[in-house]
Amino acid sequence: MITVALREDELKVIREETEAILKNHETERQELIPVIQEVQERLGYLPKEAMQQIAEAMGIPEVDVYGVATFYNQFRLNPPGKHQIKVCMGTACHMMGGHIILDSFERRLEIKEGETTPDREFSLERVACVGCCALAPVVVVDEKVEAKVSPIRVDGILLAFEMQKAEQEKGKKKNPEEGGQEN
Numbered sequence: 001m002i003t004v005a006l007r008e009d010e011l012k013v014i015r016e017e018t019e020a021i022l023k024n025h026e027t028e029r030q031e032l033i034p035v036i037q038e039v040q041e042r043l044g045y046l047p048k049e050a051m052q053q054i055a056e057a058m059g060i061p062e063v064d065v066y067g068v069a070t071f072y073n074q075f076r077l078n079p080p081g082k083h084q085i086k087v088c089m090g091t092a093c094h095m096m097g098g099h100i101i102l103d104s105f106e107r108r109l110e111i112k113e114g115e116t117t118p119d120r121e122f123s124l125e126r127v128a129c130v131g132c133c134a135l136a137p138v139v140v141v142d143e144k145v146e147a148k149v150s151p152i153r154v155d156g157i158l159l160a161f162e163m164q165k166a167e168q169e170k171g172k173k174k175n176p177e178e179g180g181q182e183n
């Protein structure tokens with residue numbers, strides 16, 4: 001499983017937010033789900049560090065917190081990527097090869113569904129029907145719906161992002177003050 005390295009300032013926010021949430025709840029086991037729901041709501045995901053902190057505060061094994069978090073697929077264990085790719089795995093999309101599309105993204109990005117690339121450019125997840133079955137197989141990239149996606153289109157989508165990033169890098173080198181880089 002790919003783990004995304006967190007910066008010190010992010011770890012600080014995680015510690016402080018988790019502590020604040022824990023203060024508003026009893027440290028009883030039955031509070032576990034409401035607590036992890038609130039952590040995800042505030043941070044956008046449920047970091048491993050927060051799960052450790054919760055386990056310690058509640059006096060329960062860390063594996064129990066992890067078990068609950070992975071049992072319910074509402075919890076995201078990795079920080080969302082800059083670009084979020086959601087592959088529809090509803091019935092129509094599945095029948096039209098949604099799993100092949102998911103597989104293509106996994107191979108191209110070298111991550112599994114539910115993970116984020118180490119550079120945090122992309123996160124990949126499977127979702128239930130997004131409501132446009134006639135366009136199956138469907139992928140939602142950031143908020144844009146991609147229709148009748150093929151493995152070649154997967155390459156095209158990712159290539160477009162790579163080109164966009166290369167352009168931005170070029171722009172930053174030309175105008176370092178606009179890109180926030182001083183040298």
Ligand code: FES
Nearest residue numbers: 088090093129132
């Ligand atoms: S099953 Fe994918 S849009 Fe409905």
